[in-house]
Amino acid sequence: MSKTVTCLYQDQQKASEIVSRLEQAGISRGDISFYSTFSDDLIDNLENDGVPRSDAHAYAEGVRRGGSLVAVECDDDEVDRVIDILDDDGVLDLDEQQTSWRSEGWQGHDTSTSGGMTGGLGAAAAGLAGSLTGSSGTTRTDVGAGNDVTGSPDITRARTDTAGVSGGDEVIPIAEEELHVGKREVGHGRVRIQSRVVETPVSEQVTLREERVDVERRPVSGTTQAGTIGGDPFQERTIEVEERSEEAVVSKEARVVEEVVVRKDVEQRTETVSDTVRKTEVDVEDERTVRGTGTTGSTDGKR
Template identity: 75%
Template sequence: MSKTVTCLYQDQQKAAAIVSRLEQAGLSRGDIDVYTDASDTLIDDLVDEGVPRSDAHAYAEGVRRGRALVTVECDDDAVDRVVGILDGEGVLDLDEQQTSWRADGWQGHDASASGGVAGMGSASSDVASDLAGSGRTTRARADAADVGGSDQVIPIAEEELHVGKREVGHGRVRIQSRVVERPVQEQVTLREERVDVERRPASGTTQAGTISGDPFQERTIEVEERREEPVVSKEARVTEEVVVRKDVEERTETVSDTVRKTEVDIEDERRSQGTGTTGPTDRKR
């Protein structure tokens, strides 16, 4: 049996976010209705979906005041999961809302005071396009009751595992060269010449022929002093090398995961015609 779960939200954006979460959880978009327009038929529409009329009046008043109403039709076993999703950010307590409205003088929903409310506006999904204009999302639904001549379909799905690859950084090696200076000392022996000039009296009698030439001849003697200075030169030589290379290797890695597959069990409990006995159970996978 199917049930209708309803929740009132602060605004249309909050409702759009909840609808997106419901779809991500696997609920069919056709089982979700969003009301943002308090039309004259809103109460009857909610009653047709199984909402009590008293609550339908309150929901209609909330929509008229700019709130957004989300209704979800689901099976009994999915009610708790749907309620857990709907009870999210922006949900309003209907009883508290009614108490507040009655304090302002509200006696019940007045259909003549209903005014159109803009659609989802800037909501970013197909929810916005569904709500624009009409204010309500209406999709075809699958009947939960047995209806003659109608087909009920269970999709059989199977997942396939596709493994790709992408490059990721695994760290880096940076090598940077720089020049540093250190003081060095070397010893070198330098030679320096010095010229001494000494003037002294002659001893004894100068004999003719001791001094060659005429002693009264003008003479010039020139002696040059020389000395050595250190000369510094530098020679660069390579003492070692730093070689950077990148090696590439390939490896095979096994990726483990799980894939889902739909399996169907068919139990045929119909009695065999003419025998009045129950036939065997047919179970297929």
């Protein structure tokens, strides 16, 4: 039989954290309903999720006042695990909230027309009582703010009254917590290496050779006869002399002078996680008086 476990939280951030924890615990996202915005259809949507109409009105009022509601549909064997996740800091006690709202003028839902629910217990207690007597269908289990799930006053009262009305047995659940340690990755910052090109002015000296041609005309003394030097002076001739010079030529060669190596080392360590787990212990005090003859308290069962 499926049940709908609901919790009202004081803000959307806390409710979102709870939804993430439910998904990490393996609860299907399709079984989780998250309400953080009030709408005219909110009450009907909550009823479709299995929330009684009286509580649906209260939850809708809580959402309208800025709260956020998380509803989880689960099987009987998953209820305790879901409640352990939902029962966290930031959860609001629905009964206390309704009392406060009524003092401000809020009317709520008229329980006299809600199918015979007991006003003293509220819809949460009546829904739980139905599950204890073996009723079928969808039952809502409400988690109270700050209450131990195994010892919540509302839960205990619901079970006691159920025994008186239906003639069934009184039941005290014996619960025990298990410690589950998981892992998550946490960032510790990052190392960023970026290369860039920097230009640095450099200078180098080089010796260059330059040729220059000078043309000079000089007079010749009158004692020198024509034809004695250089042959026939009337012979045509051409002399070419080329001027040459050197200029600087720049070339560059790239070579690797250093390397930057980025390496990530992975180490494993074993860490001991210590916490406390809760379990229910029951002390039975039998103050009955046995009447009649014979020996009482014998171990062989004879009287």
